[in-house]
Amino acid sequence: MDEGQPIAYPVLDKGVRVLSGDGEEVGTVHHVVAAPDQDIFHGLVINTPRLGRRFVPAEDIDSLHERGVDLRINATAVAELPVPGGAAPEYREDPAESNWEHWAHRLMGRKDWKKQG
Numbered sequence: 001m002d003e004g005q006p007i008a009y010p011v012l013d014k015g016v017r018v019l020s021g022d023g024e025e026v027g028t029v030h031h032v033v034a035a036p037d038q039d040i041f042h043g044l045v046i047n048t049p050r051l052g053r054r055f056v057p058a059e060d061i062d063s064l065h066e067r068g069v070d071l072r073i074n075a076t077a078v079a080e081l082p083v084p085g086g087a088a089p090e091y092r093e094d095p096a097e098s099n100w101e102h103w104a105h106r107l108m109g110r111k112d113w114k115k116q117g
Contacts, residue, residue: 004066009034009041010062017068018046021073027054027078029069044069045084053082 001017009032016029017116027048033055043057046069056078062070071078 001068002071003068007064007066009064010036012064012069016066018044018071019061019068020071020073020078022074024075026071026075031035033084048078051079053084054078055084056081 012029012032014029014031018029019029020026027046027071030045030053032041032049033043042057043055043061045053048054056071060071060073060077060081062072076112091104
């Protein structure tokens with residue numbers, strides 16, 4: 001099958017076929033998991049015919065194409081992928097919380113990241 005041109009994750013369409021490393025069609029793209037503001041690609045949630053939705057981390061993805069996604073893992077490993085569990089934690093830095101720790105972190109080049117929620 002002609003998968004088309006290589007593409008970047010922001011233009012990957014829902015419903016594109018997903019192929020395991022051993023060439024078996026294991027599902028279709030449900031959605032991309034990314035932090036586009038930071039240009040971070042976390043992976044994909046795919047629909048599988050027998051297992052439902054599964055999360056494929058970016059390190060298990062070999063390439064993205066217009067009409068196909070190629071995985072590095074085989075079909076057996078796809079069956080062991082986790083069910084998607086929700087959003088990643090969000091962190092923030094609040095400069096209004098100026099205390100001695102904030103300034104110590106600044107002097108050392110660190111940030112004051114706080115987990116939200």
